Amino acid sequence: xxxxxxxxxxxxxxxxxxxxxxxxxxxxxxxxxxxxxxxxxxxxxxxxxxxxxxxxxxxxxxxxxxxxxxxxxxxxxxxxxxxxxxxxxxxxxxxxxxxxxxxxxxxxxxxxxxxxxxxxxxxxxxxxxxxxxxxxxxxxxxxxxxxxxxxxxxxxxxxx
Numbered sequence: 001x002x003x004x005x006x007x008x009x010x011x012x013x014x015x016x017x018x019x020x021x022x023x024x025x026x027x028x029x030x031x032x033x034x035x036x037x038x039x040x041x042x043x044x045x046x047x048x049x050x051x052x053x054x055x056x057x058x059x060x061x062x063x064x065x066x067x068x069x070x071x072x073x074x075x076x077x078x079x080x081x082x083x084x085x086x087x088x089x090x091x092x093x094x095x096x097x098x099x100x101x102x103x104x105x106x107x108x109x110x111x112x113x114x115x116x117x118x119x120x121x122x123x124x125x126x127x128x129x130x131x132x133x134x135x136x137x138x139x140x141x142x143x144x145x146x147x148x149x150x151x152x153x154x155x156x157x158x159x160x
Contacts, residue, residue, distance in 0.1 A: 008057035011050025013042070020153055021088060025049045029056070068106035071114070079114050083144070084151025086111070093154040098141055100133040108133045118143055 012025045026037045026049050035051040042048055063070045071082060092099045102108050105124075108131050112122050120140040125132045135141055149156045 008054045010056040022047045068110045071110045084148040087152045098135040
């Protein structure tokens with residue numbers, strides 16, 4: 001996100017080895033903000049997808065300023081979608097564990113509390129400058145995988 005004079009830039013950067021993710025970004029930016037996204041290739045196998053939009057800028061700024069508040073306010077189905085995308089962006093998914101990483105402790109606590117309502121057991125740790133939400137228990141991982149398989153390429157890859 002970048003604001004410069006009258007230009008409001010909102011975009012995403014993704015490794016090109018996960019090609020399906022920028023395609024999702026392009027589709028969502030187009031549908032939600034009615035703008036045709038720009039796609040650029042950058043060095044080191046990176047793809048950038050962005051739009052210029054004041055509405056998008058302020059929408060994402062609000063989320064960035066307080067992601068825990070945003071997560072707390074969205075309906076449960078949207079929380080599941082958020083969790084799927086968050087797992088792709090900030091998570092490790094293996095058959096024996098799921099770990100979510102973030103510097104924002106409050107956001108991970110909100111996610112943990114939501115997961116608890118679904119029967120998911122997890123633990124929160126601080127390690128090497130970031131917080132980690134660990135989900136080791138098999139039944140808890142199965143709940144997350146069932147809920148998020150349509151919203152996370154990392155989780156859906158376990159089913160293929």
